[in-house]
Structure formats: C-alpha cells, structure tokens
Amino acid sequence: MRILAIDTSHPVGSISLTIDGDVAGSVRFGSAASHLVELGVSAARLIEDAGLDVSRIDRLALVTGPGSFTGLRIGMSYVKGLYAAMGTEVVTATSLKLLARQTPATGEVVCSMIDARRDEVYTAAYVTGDGGVGKEIVAPHTTVPAEFVCSLDRRATTFVGTGALRYREQIESTFVGPAEFVPEEENFPSTPFLGKIAGDLTPLTKKEVRCLEPFYIRPSDAKLKKIEER
C-alpha cells in the first residue's frame, strides 16, 4: 500500500511517502505560511522520486490537529482536494494521539503537549500498554502547562511535543512523579510513523471526508462585541 502522510499542524510541517510499510521518502518544510507553497511541491517530488504518479497513491493520512489554525486548513484543503479529484482513501490522526503513539515511552503514561502560544498548551494523556499507547486518561484540551501538570498523579510520565520542549523546566519543577522527555527532534508529529500505522486505520466514508474539519481545540463561540456606528 502506498501512503502519503501529511502534517501541517506545526510550524515545521512534513510529508512522507511509505510503500508497504517502508518509508520511501520524507520532507520537512519551514514556517506555517510556507506550508501552502511547500506541501504540494514536496508531495509531487516524493511521488516522482518514487517513480509513481498521484493516481498510484492508495491512501492519504492526515494530522487533523490541534495546532496552527492556518497550517491545519492548508493540509485539510490539500487532502480534500486530492480526495475530490482522485477518490484516494483518507485516514486521520490527531496530533496529540500521534505524538503519544510515536513515543517509545518507558513510563506508565504519555502526556502530549503542543505549544499553543500565549503561555498555553494543547494537551492530552494516555496510559501506555503492551502494544503502545492505550486508553486516553486526559481528553484533549487547552491549558496552562504548570497548572495542568500539578493536576496529574505521580505515575511515571513521558512528556512529548513542542509544549513539553518549551515548558520542560516548569514541568520538571511542578510534576510530582518521575518525568521523562524525548530528544528535541522527536517532539514533532512524525509523518514517517503516521505512514507506517496508517495502513491499519479505517478509511473515512465519503460523508466523513466531506464533513471533515480541522480539530481546533480552542473553539471560542463568544460573540464579538456589537459594532457601534458613529
């Protein structure tokens, strides 16, 4: 199975092509604003380098968020466009779950934390099982890192993600249990990893693809203040 795995949820985005579980190629690209330019070009290059054309891609795997709102919409539009044109199967993963799954955790819990800027993180936590990540014990939400870490119990926890990287000192000084961290470059969603697991995910139905939206955790439905005409 030939799978194109895409992540535009972070300032550094990436795309990978896996063929029958092996990574045929992978590209990382720069700032959120450049995702629009670089995603399509990188995809075309990966497909061409593998001697394929886009019609030979069997499945698209997309990171739905949370993360950069602009980035998420770029990845989402790209995948929906390919789906509309080629009918390629689509599977999805949230950035938080993917981070947890890609982390070789040694503790009992994996806590994904993505930098949401303005002193906040997107976070979720999962218990680790025999085959990797198991039950979600903290649902995805937005929080202030130190406050959140105080609310965790003392189980040995591996912290992963750009939020864990950024707030490592705060986490270390407030977390009551043993904390572990991953090497710096492993704090981003890995599309080579996503490509490898995407074959086992269930493809979305036509309706699900049509209704697919970025996973923004911060849906503030607050109505804007009334405009006073002067």
Added chain:
Amino acid sequence: MLPDRSETAVFRTHSERETIEFGERLGRRIRSGMCLSLGGGMGSGKSVLVRGICRGLGVDDDVVSPSFILCEAYVGRLPVIHTDFYRLEFENEIEELGVFDQIDGETVVIAEWGGRSERWQDLADAVLELIVIGESDRRISVSYSPDVAHIFEER
C-alpha cells in the same frame, strides 16, 4: 504574558495626509513584530492610518481596506498582516482566519475594529482609537505597553 498597556498618549491630525504621515512615523519606528488594535467609527481613518504605518514599514503595495477581503498580507521591512473584524460575528472566525497564529513576534499584525474581540484587545501591544472631531480633524488616543514606547513617544 499579556502586554501591560499602562502608557497613554493623545495625538491630533488635521487632514488625511497628516494621518498618513503620523502612521508613517509610527511605522518607521516599529523594530519587531507586534500586535496593534485599531478602533474608531466608520470613516474615522483607520485604513488611512494603516496605509501610513505600512508605508513607514517599507511596504510598496497599495494598502486597501480589508473590510471585505478580511485579511491582507504585505511584505515590508517586516511582514505585515492587515485585518478587519467588522464583518466577523464570532471570536472563532478570527481564530479560523489564522490571525492569532500570526502574532509570532516577527509579524506586525494590525486589526481594524480590534476592540470587537476581547482576546485580541488583551493581546494588543498598542490600542489606537481614532475619534472624529471635525470634518478632517482626528484625535488619536493610544494606550501602549512600555515595551513599544519608542514608537509613540515623540522625540
């Protein structure tokens, strides 16, 4: 940390040209990315002021009112995003527009009708309110963080 806009200043302009020149002076003094919130009624000169700020930032393109296009990006000495919340109804529409993402320390992000969003207003390093006091006279009240004082303090 949210900016502490403890400083205030009031300026006067007497024509559209003076408003542009005032904006241009501000633009020239902007050294790094920041978040600006502009208030004032229709026709008070918000877009005119932004045109001046962009000029001061070295933007060569024509700066147009983003009331209908919602958001426009320019490149000058620094990247500039010019947006307008007039036609938006909910806070999450601002989020979806991606302008919060642009408050990244490198981009000058300017929102007209910024006061419609409490969150935007909280994040702004400076809030400029344009008040019509005559056909072409405007009073521009500014509250700003001491971090950006060099932009508003005339020397």
